[in-house]
Every structure is written in C-alpha cells, then in structure tokens.
Amino acid sequence: MAENPEKAFSGNGKRYKYEARIAELERMLGQLHAENELLKKSLRHDAKEGPRGENQTDTRRRFMIIQETLSDGLQLSITQSCQALEVSRSDYFKWRMQSGTIPSANSENKDLRDQIQEAALEFPGYGYRRITVELRNRGYAVNHKRVLRLMRADNLLCLKKKFRPMTTDSNIPAMDCQYIQTI
Numbered sequence: 001m002a003e004n005p006e007k008a009f010s011g012n013g014k015r016y017k018y019e020a021r022i023a024e025l026e027r028m029l030g031q032l033h034a035e036n037e038l039l040k041k042s043l044r045h046d047a048k049e050g051p052r053g054e055n056q057t058d059t060r061r062r063f064m065i066i067q068e069t070l071s072d073g074l075q076l077s078i079t080q081s082c083q084a085l086e087v088s089r090s091d092y093f094k095w096r097m098q099s100g101t102i103p104s105a106n107s108e109n110k111d112l113r114d115q116i117q118e119a120a121l122e123f124p125g126y127g128y129r130r131i132t133v134e135l136r137n138r139g140y141a142v143n144h145k146r147v148l149r150l151m152r153a154d155n156l157l158c159l160k161k162k163f164r165p166m167t168t169d170s171n172i173p174a175m176d177c178q179y180i181q182t183i
Helices: 012-044 059-072 078-085 089-099 103-122 128-137 144-153 177-182
Strands: none
Touching: 012 078, 059 078, 059 089, 078 089, 103 128, 103 144, 128 144
16 A cells, blocks of 8 residues: 555545535535525516516515515525525615514514613613613613613603702801811
C-alpha cells in the first residue's frame, strides 16, 4: 500500500463526486416540484380575466396562496415563493402585518398591556422606566422602548412634576451672635 497509493484509493473519488452531484440534483428536483405545485395552486384559484384576455391573479390572492403553501409544508422559502409568483417579498411581509396573521405577537402585547396597566394602577407615579423594571421583576423580558410605546398608546404616562427652584427662606430668624461667641 505504501508502494502504490494510487491502487489503494482507485475509483473512490469519482463515486463520491457522482453521489454528491446526484444529491444536489435531487434537491433541485424537489425544489422545482414544490415551485410547480405552488404555480398549479395559483392557477386553480380564482383567476381574473385581464383587459387583454390574459389570466391575472390578484396580488392579495397570491399572498394568500403563499401563506397556504407555507402552512401546507412545501419545501419553498418565502423568497422562492414570492419569486415564483412574481410578487415582492417586502409587499408580502407588509400584507402579513396588515392582515394580522401573526396572532402570537398580538396576544403577547395584550398580556403585556394588561401587566403594564396593573403596574400603572398600583404605582401611579411610576414612569415607563420604573414600569419596565417592575415588569422585569415580574418575569417579563421587555425592552423600555416597547413599554414606552405601549404606555403612550394606552395614555398611561404619568405627569411630570413641575420644576420649582429652591429659594432662600427670608423668614428664618437671625442667629443669636452671643451663642456663637460662647462656643
């Protein structure tokens, strides 16, 4: 083996290259199959007749199709789905935020708002910074900017105290000079 290292490993390198290439082609085939299913689904949905006779699918409908395919478990990412249906990825995310398809974030905000309102009622002089500390003491991992935003939305910010400068009191009786001399 030390004399002829070529014989020890003859032919194995080509096999691994072929296996890697086959695995890559199978992955690409799966991705193309998923894109094909996505496009079939978009054609099955209500297609509108355009002014020139071509089929046009409404953009919102396309967003709904992308949402359905993601929930169905197709192996396409959001970027690939948007490219296949020729819609903007940023528009898809805007649509998702507007349609309220993220219930977990809304329920978290609702629970956090309830806790903020409880803390604001319990400690009426607390501002957003002290409310943030109170929420952290209660076990919530929350940022002060989020607390401030939610408190502004609920109009829970406390009023700032007016600044009154300290002045000298002119009504203090003068000190007795005899007392100072005896000391």
